[in-house]
Each structure stands twice: as C-alpha cells, then as structure tokens.
Amino acid sequence: MVIGGDIMEGDIRIIETDVLVVGAGGAGARAAIEAALNGCKVVISSKGHITKSGITPLAEWSYEAPLGHADPRDNSEIHFKDTVIEGRFLSDQNLVEALANDAVERVKDLEKFGVKFKKSNDKFVQTKIPGQTYPRSVMIVNGGMGMMLGLKKEINRYENIQSLEDTLITKILTKNNKVVGATFLDLKKGKFGYIKCKAIIVATGGYEQLWPVTDTPPESVGDGFALAYRAGAELVDMELLLFYPVVVVYPEHARGIIIPYECCIEPEYVGGKLVNGKKKEFLPEGSPPVRDILIRKMFDEINEGRGTKHKGIYLDLTRSPKSEEEITNYLESMISSTFRHLLELGIDIRKEPIEIAPAAHYTLGGIKINEEGKTNILGLYAAGECAGNVQGANRLSGNALTETQVFGAR
Ligand SMILES: Cc1cc2nc3c(=O)[nH]c(=O)nc-3n(C[C@H](O)[C@H](O)[C@H](O)COP(=O)(O)OP(=O)(O)OC[C@H]3O[C@@H](n4cnc5c(N)ncnc54)[C@H](O)[C@@H]3O)c2cc1C
Structure with a gap:
C-alpha cells in the first residue's frame, strides 16, 4: 500500500529519500535547504515542531560575522584568531577557518530567507562581546526564534523537502561502513518506520540536560551522539562542556x-x-x-x-x-x-x-567531522552543536549560531 508517496508494509511506514536530516534546529534547517537546493530529495525530522524544538528557538540574538561594519579592521582572519585563542588552542583549526571564512556569506543567506537584523544607516549593528578583538556580533531581531522562522519559511518553498515532525530517529543503519537508512518512531501514533536514504546529516544539538542546572530545552539529551557512535562514528572532546x-x-x-x-x-x-x-x-x-x-x-x-x-x-x-x-x-x-x-x-x-x-549551556565536544561535515562513516555528516571540535575548550558568544549556518550549508 502507498500513502502520500510512502510505502506501508503492514504497520511499518517506509520512506525513500536521498538525504535524511536528523534535527530541525538552525543547523538541520540550513542543511535541508542546502541539500534541496542541490536537487536532492530531503526528509527533515524533529522530535517536536520545527521552530519549537531544540535550542535554536531559545537562542539570544548574537551571531558572529566579521563584516567590519562597526570597525573596518575586523575580518575573517581576526575572527579565526579570536576563536582559536579563546578556544584555548583545542579546536580543529581547519574547522575554525571554515567558520570564519563562511560566516558573512551565511548572514547574507539568512537575510535572503527573511531573517531580520538590527541595522543603522543600512549597516549591521555589531556589538562587542568579551573575547572579540573588534565588535563582531550582529543582532538577530527576535533572536533564535527570528532565525528559525526565516529558515522555516525557506524550507516551505521547496517541494523536495518533506518534514517529519514529532518523530524520533532511533537508529542509523549502515552496511559496509556506509549509511543505508534509519529507523524512526512516530511519537504521535506510537508507530515505527524506516527511512531508506543515501546520506544522513545529524543536527541534534547538545546533551546539557544531563546537568542539574541548564538553560536548554528538554530535547537536549544527546541523541545524535548515541546515534552516530552506534553507527561507528568517532566522537571527539566529549569531556568539554561550556x-x-x-x-x-x-x-x-x-x-x-x-x-x-x-x-x-x-x-x-x-x-x-x-x-x-x-x-x-x-x-x-x-x-x-x-x-x-x-x-x-x-x-x-x-x-x-x-x-x-x-x-x-x-x-x-x-x-x-x-x-x-x-x-x-x-x-x-x-x-x-x-x-x-x-x-x-x-x-x-x-x-x-x-x-x-x-x-x-553548550556541548563543545561531539561527532568528529572534517570541513565538509563528513564523519568517518560514508554518507554520515554532522552539523551544528552536535559536531565536535569547532570551538575548542571555550566558545565565544555568537559563534554557535554561526556554526549552525556555516556547517549546515557545507
Ligand atoms: C538560552 C540559550 C541562548 C543562546 N544564545 C545564543 C546566541 O545568542 N548566540 C549563539 O551563537 N549561540 C547561542 N546559544 C547556543 C545556540 O543557540 C545553539 O548552540 C544552537 O542553536 C544549536 O543549534 P542546532 O541546530 O545544532 O541544535 P538544536 O537547535 O538544539 O536542534 C536540535 C534538533 O534536533 C532534534 N532532535 C534531537 N534528537 C533527535 C532525534 N533522535 N530524532 C529526531 N530529531 C531529533 C530536535 O528536536 C531539534 O529539532 C544559546 C543557547 C541557549 C541554551
């Protein structure tokens, strides 16, 4: 039997796609848009409603982008240097270079998606945060929620993106060290399903809920680390938490x-x-x-x-x-x-x-990736907070939202 393009085998729903994105916060949403833009059939899954699940909707307004609008001396090299120094030299510097190089372009994308930033005389207002040599944080109007609403609007433009809300991805399936699919639980119907795909992008945020005092939402329990690890992916710096x-x-x-x-x-x-x-x-x-x-x-x-x-x-x-x-x-x-x-x-x-x-507040360690977001498993990628080693042992304020957009798009 076929329902809305999906196949039902008994009680099990089977979905076929090119790319499965696990997580629909800032990183997952940006990854889905990029994959769709490249012509892939995409499924984006989230434990809750997109724009209401994960850390991103709760985020403040700070996004680091070395535009040099507040001080023309700022640039991507200084952004790179600040991030490496304040990360106590423990970050993967190839990843930091990617972060600093792409930060500005990704802000421009967000503007195209309809995200609003504070501006004055047509220039971005940029605020100085401890650890920045020059004022670098652009201010997202309505913070993380403002960013998510723009990303969601952009997702809605693509017919090749299918959203699976209230859905828990339970296992990543591999064959010969290569991704072949994932199993999921429909949290509303209580039914299991299977997604057949060529690539998976894990964008599940952090695991801060393991600590007694945290400002993160209940979803932040680290599912992505377990999913990736059980599929054979390497984790890095898991002892580092901000x-x-x-x-x-x-x-x-x-x-x-x-x-x-x-x-x-x-x-x-x-x-x-x-x-x-x-x-x-x-x-x-x-x-x-x-x-x-x-x-x-x-x-x-x-x-x-x-x-x-x-x-x-x-x-x-x-x-x-x-x-x-x-x-x-x-x-x-x-x-x-x-x-x-x-x-x-x-x-x-x-x-x-x-x-x-x-x-x-923020998980510094996570799934080990290279500059393209690739893990050691073929077809398995990670982006955003669940990816490790971008920020090192300490993260500058504003660099996490930048990370979601830069690595989501890579
Ligand atoms: C209060 C607060 C304020 C912040 N302010 C800022 C700021 O101003 N600037 C800044 O740079 N950073 C800030 N941060 C950090 C930043 O917001 C986060 O690092 C970033 O938003 C994480 O985005 P993400 O897409 O990686 O993950 P998230 O936004 O957490 O998204 C995770 C997604 O994965 C889904 N998911 C998880 N497990 C599964 C599963 N098994 N199956 C299916 N879906 C799953 C969730 O439902 C969710 O959709 C702040 C953090 C907090 C807590």
Whole structure:
C-alpha cells in the first residue's frame, strides 16, 4: 500500500529519500535547504515542531560575522584568531577557518530567507562581546526564534523537502561502513518506520540536560551522539562542556532563565556587578573576562563558601553607575525578551539583585567531522552543536549560531 508517496508494509511506514536530516534546529534547517537546493530529495525530522524544538528557538540574538561594519579592521582572519585563542588552542583549526571564512556569506543567506537584523544607516549593528578583538556580533531581531522562522519559511518553498515532525530517529543503519537508512518512531501514533536514504546529516544539538542546572530545552539529551557512535562514528572532546555564567538559580519559578551577562555587566552597557553571598565584588574593574575565566572565578566564590544561599552569585544592577532610564534603555534594546520575561514573573533586575550561577549551556565536544561535515562513516555528516571540535575548550558568544549556518550549508 502507498500513502502520500510512502510505502506501508503492514504497520511499518517506509520512506525513500536521498538525504535524511536528523534535527530541525538552525543547523538541520540550513542543511535541508542546502541539500534541496542541490536537487536532492530531503526528509527533515524533529522530535517536536520545527521552530519549537531544540535550542535554536531559545537562542539570544548574537551571531558572529566579521563584516567590519562597526570597525573596518575586523575580518575573517581576526575572527579565526579570536576563536582559536579563546578556544584555548583545542579546536580543529581547519574547522575554525571554515567558520570564519563562511560566516558573512551565511548572514547574507539568512537575510535572503527573511531573517531580520538590527541595522543603522543600512549597516549591521555589531556589538562587542568579551573575547572579540573588534565588535563582531550582529543582532538577530527576535533572536533564535527570528532565525528559525526565516529558515522555516525557506524550507516551505521547496517541494523536495518533506518534514517529519514529532518523530524520533532511533537508529542509523549502515552496511559496509556506509549509511543505508534509519529507523524512526512516530511519537504521535506510537508507530515505527524506516527511512531508506543515501546520506544522513545529524543536527541534534547538545546533551546539557544531563546537568542539574541548564538553560536548554528538554530535547537536549544527546541523541545524535548515541546515534552516530552506534553507527561507528568517532566522537571527539566529549569531556568539554561550556557553562553559561549567568543563569537564574533563585527564585525557583525563574530557575534556568539565561540573562545575557555581556549586556548586564559590561561597563559600556548596563555596568552592573557580580557580587558574592557576602555582597562583595570579586571581579577586577572593567570589562568582564571571557566566559571560561569568569566561570572559574564564580565557581571559586561558590565552592569556597562565599556563594549565596542557593549556591549562586548575585547579579546586582543596583550597583551600576548609570541612571535607571539608561539601564532600562540598554535592557530594552539588547535583552528585551529576557528582561520582559523576568518582569512578567515579578522580577525586576533593575531594582534588586538576583541569584544566578553558571549552568550547562553548550556541548563543545561531539561527532568528529572534517570541513565538509563528513564523519568517518560514508554518507554520515554532522552539523551544528552536535559536531565536535569547532570551538575548542571555550566558545565565544555568537559563534554557535554561526556554526549552525556555516556547517549546515557545507
Ligand atoms: C538560552 C540559550 C541562548 C543562546 N544564545 C545564543 C546566541 O545568542 N548566540 C549563539 O551563537 N549561540 C547561542 N546559544 C547556543 C545556540 O543557540 C545553539 O548552540 C544552537 O542553536 C544549536 O543549534 P542546532 O541546530 O545544532 O541544535 P538544536 O537547535 O538544539 O536542534 C536540535 C534538533 O534536533 C532534534 N532532535 C534531537 N534528537 C533527535 C532525534 N533522535 N530524532 C529526531 N530529531 C531529533 C530536535 O528536536 C531539534 O529539532 C544559546 C543557547 C541557549 C541554551
């Protein structure tokens, strides 16, 4: 029997395609578009609804692209250098080169797909984030959700892309070290199926849900690592995980909400302070250090007994030298969705310190790939957060969304 082009063998649905994309976040969506553009028949699968599943829809606005609009001295070589240095020289430099070389072109693609960026006089607004030599982060309007809506709109234009939502890929099938298909579970109907394909692109995000405090969604349990590993793919740097410094630990109803610290404690913007449980500042004056160094300092305070009651640190904007109006303007223009979300929960970070702590945020290790996203299994590719060794031992803010677009398209 045939249903909508698919074959039914008893209760088992069988789908034939050229390329199966596992995951429909930023990387999976971009990979599906590229494969379709090249004339392939594509199936894109997701555990939930596209635009509502995975980390990308929750992301903030920061995307690193060395356009040089804020400072003409910036370019892809400096982007490469910053990424390698801040990754503590542990990244695969061929992958970093690909990231830095393609970052700008992929922003232009996103614009074509309808994604909006903050602009001034026709130029991209570019913000400086710790670790960047020059301001490099372009600002996606409505953050990761804004990016996903543009990608979804583009996917809808292709008749050769079939979406399988609410679908869990359960196993990658190989023959003689070559991909031949995958099995899946239809989560709504509770029925199994089989996808016959020539290539699979794994784009399943990270595994942060294994940690008690994380700002990621429930889907981030690392399915892709297990799928690829069981199919014989090599994994790399699995011990490396990036924590985000400023995630709410208390009050309980706001636990897990990320507060972009770059805006809150950078003296150029809000200029708030991080203080320990004894209400003492512990960072040197000036711009905050990059994430891994900052986090180590925060953990030192917490582990040496100077943390807050809920094993955190206070983010204190009341110590900012700026007026409430200036602070509000920065919060509204740079992190408005988080600011408003907290206000809706009855928390006004302008008026009182809030307890925050580092939380599991981004999986640095993952499936080992080369510059084309290829693994050691023929026909098996990986892209986005589930691919390892792009960022090294520490990721600069904004480089993950860039990674989804660069490696999704490769
Ligand atoms: C709160 C937050 C804010 C962030 N802000 C930024 C930022 O401003 N800038 C930046 O660069 N980075 C940011 N990051 C990191 C960045 O958002 C992620 O690294 C990136 O979006 C990951 O995209 P992805 O496509 O690789 O994976 P995801 O977006 O997580 O997508 C994974 C997809 O795989 C699917 N999936 C998983 N397992 C299976 C399976 N077995 N079968 C079928 N489908 C499956 C999921 O359903 C989902 O569709 C942020 C992260 C967080 C948590």
